[in-house]
Amino acid sequence: MTTEHRGGPVIETVVQVALLALLAYACAYILSPFANLLLWALILAVTLNPLNRRLAGAIGGGRGRAATLLVLAILALIGTPTVLLTISLAGDVVDGYRAFEAGTLAVPAPRDAVAGWPVIGPELHAAWTEAAADFSDFFAEHREQLRSIARWAMGAAGSSVATLLFFTGAFIIAGVMMAYADSGTGALQRLCCRAAGEERGTRLHTLAVATTRSVAAGVVGVAFIQAVLFGVGFLLADVPAAGLLALAALILGIVQIPALIFTLPAIAWLWLGSDHGTVANTVFTVYFFLAGLADNVLKPMLLGRGVDAPMPVILLGALGGMVSSGLMGLFTGAVLLAMGYQLLMAWVDRTAPPPAAEPGPAAGQDGA
Secondary structure (H helix, E strand, O other): OHHHHHHHHHHHHHHHHHHHHHHHHHHHHHHHHHHHHHHHHHHHHHHHHHHHHHHHHHHOOOHHHHHHHHHHHHHHHHHHHHHHHHHHHHHHHHHHHHHHHHOOOOOOOOOHHHHHOOOOHHHHHHHHHHHHHOHHHHHHHOHHHHHHHHHHHHHHHHHHHHHHHHHHHHHHHHHHHHHOHHHHHHHHHHHHHHHHOHHHHHHHHHHHHHHHHHHHHHHHHHHHHHHHHHHHHHHHOOOOOHHHHHHHHHHHHHOOOOOHHHHHHHHHHHHHHOOOOHHHHHHHHHHHHHHHOHHHHHHHHHOOOOOOOOHHHHHHHHHHHHHHHHHHHHHHHHHHHHHHHHHHHHHHHOOOOOOOOOOOOOOOOOOO
16 A cells, blocks of 8 residues: 555656647647747847837837837848849749750850860850850750759759748748737746756847847848948949859858959959959959958957957857758857857856855953
């Protein structure tokens, strides 16, 4: 009887814990198809919420109205040109693929300046000229390679449309989150306090929010600014494929690849393959050099600002997270490493309780 009486509460506790674990697994399984969408929406909401607060104060309305206006403005300013560009690109790729399969694809002749491009110029000009002269023979000679390239282009067009729809949905959900930012922030803060204690939970919640905004500004924001600088310079200098090079600069800037990979070839093309004069080439050279160094000035100003963790910790967390988990890891890696750093430092800095004071001499013995 005693054994059964003692085992009853234990078995009941085990069953309750098992049921809770099963419920948590079921909830995670149900939400797993939407995990990336919800995480991106949360990142966007955390990043844009300060702007949403200022907008709500400016228009004198509630958070919901401000969030609606902000999301509509973002979709209009960024989404509309992106939609038009994506539709145009997808249409061009589909039309080119159909003409390619039908054998009616015509290739314009290259400019003479292509032959002066560094490294690949002569070979590219020769292959391009051959394709423009008689594409049917060129296609028969390089059939498999061209088919692979065409299939890749079709897949890239479809992927770009899917990515566009994904981020459109993420922005809309982020707007809903910003409309209920106060209650959502309170719920997350209570969760952190429940898990780590009142004081430490509040600090970890603040650290997570500040780290997310810091990475958005210091990594993605700096890469975007530098890509815009490069894109403007490429357009003004008539560098071939300026838009694609600017997009590549944005992607490689996010993964922290040095901008010299764009600066040096652009400067080499200016002096070897362009038709500009010496003065113009000198001006563009200085411009590309300064644009390539912009991240060295902007990154220390933006990355780690307002975060209670050193900038190298944030940068290593962002890069390591991106290597292991893709673009999402850029944010989650920085947040997790910053939290781990704070917990480690709190443990290291925690001092042992002071030793108990020695009992003083008994009363009446002072004058002994």
